[in-house]
Amino acid sequence: MLPLTPDGQTPVRALTIAGTDSGGGAGIQADSRTMALCGVHACVAVAAVTVQNTVGVSGFHEIPAHIVADQVRVVVRDIGIGAAKTGMLASTAIIEAVAEVCHELGIGGGGAIPLVVDPVAASMHGDPLLHTEALDAVRNTLIPLATVVTPNLDEVRLITGIEVVDDATARKAAEALHALGAQWAIVKGGHLRASEFSTDLLYDGDTFREFSAPRIATGNDHGGGDTLAATIASALANGYPVPDAVEFAKEWTYRCLAASYDLGAGHGPVSPLWRLRADA
Numbered sequence: 001m002l003p004l005t006p007d008g009q010t011p012v013r014a015l016t017i018a019g020t021d022s023g024g025g026a027g028i029q030a031d032s033r034t035m036a037l038c039g040v041h042a043c044v045a046v047a048a049v050t051v052q053n054t055v056g057v058s059g060f061h062e063i064p065a066h067i068v069a070d071q072v073r074v075v076v077r078d079i080g081i082g083a084a085k086t087g088m089l090a091s092t093a094i095i096e097a098v099a100e101v102c103h104e105l106g107i108g109g110g111g112a113i114p115l116v117v118d119p120v121a122a123s124m125h126g127d128p129l130l131h132t133e134a135l136d137a138v139r140n141t142l143i144p145l146a147t148v149v150t151p152n153l154d155e156v157r158l159i160t161g162i163e164v165v166d167d168a169t170a171r172k173a174a175e176a177l178h179a180l181g182a183q184w185a186i187v188k189g190g191h192l193r194a195s196e197f198s199t200d201l202l203y204d205g206d207t208f209r210e211f212s213a214p215r216i217a218t219g220n221d222h223g224g225g226d227t228l229a230a231t232i233a234s235a236l237a238n239g240y241p242v243p244d245a246v247e248f249a250k251e252w253t254y255r256c257l258a259a260s261y262d263l264g265a266g267h268g269p270v271s272p273l274w275r276l277r278a279d280a
Contacts, residue, residue: 002040002234002235004039005039011039011040012234013079013081013237014042014081014083014084015072015081015085016035016233017045017086017098018031018044018046018048018086019046019049019050019089019120019129020049022052025222025269026124026225027050027087027088028046028087030227030269031085031229032044034230034231037275037276040237043081045068045071046071047062047094048063048088050088053266054264054268055125056125056266057125060088060129062094063094065091068098069098073105077105082113082236082238083113083114083116083234083236084102084107084108084116084233085116085117085232085233087120089120089130089142090134092137095137095138095141107145108145108146109145114148115147116148116229116232116233117145117146117149118225119155119159121155121159122155125267135158138159139180143159146182147183147236147242148183148232148236148242148246149184149186150229151186152190156173159177160176160177166192167201170187170189171187171201171203171208174201174202178205184204187201187203188228196215198212198213199212200250202242202243213250214254216257218257219268220260220262220267220270221260221267221270222270223269228250228252256270
């Protein structure tokens, strides 16, 4: 469990650069909620505003790229952060602006501040959250900055062209993601429903590591990918090595899935609120 800072002391800080979810289940809302329950002060750089509920995404509005970059810049220069993560970045212009400011501030790419890249391309309902032409920017500009990249299986297919159906193709996909420049690549098994276990594969160019948890039979898994990535970022901000951060995040996300709840007419969210009861 990540430590909670005593009252009156400044906690560890992390930054999420992502889009909003007006339904509160994913995006910046999920990232901030996760970081807070991990004991981390969450700073935000809003990259897009979605029109979204539990049923789907009916539209989104991009924030001007220079405004996204300026949000990152002012937070890091004033408050300081121990890690950052990206989520929905929507367009080539935003991706390039974020990459430029990350280079400037030493975020990712071997800099002092680790970066978790969640290359969000579509919602869990299949609604597009990334312009198609921006995929090249994800491959060539964003992923090379990643300390850890955390795509779901649909995003793996869009980015690498590899359809993950078993362990062999998962390993091939992890190798392809690493070859794009990520220091560590995760291929998540949550959408691969061939087993009673959900197994995530972590690869650093040399060693494969597997992290498994029992599969939970629920349709309330909205925000699961955001939660995993935000938890990894929270652990990295606390100084965890990458494999330990991923192991912690896998267990945390499993408990969030177990605590998920019904909401609206569609998919409810995973919930980190279990920690409030655990610490009571």
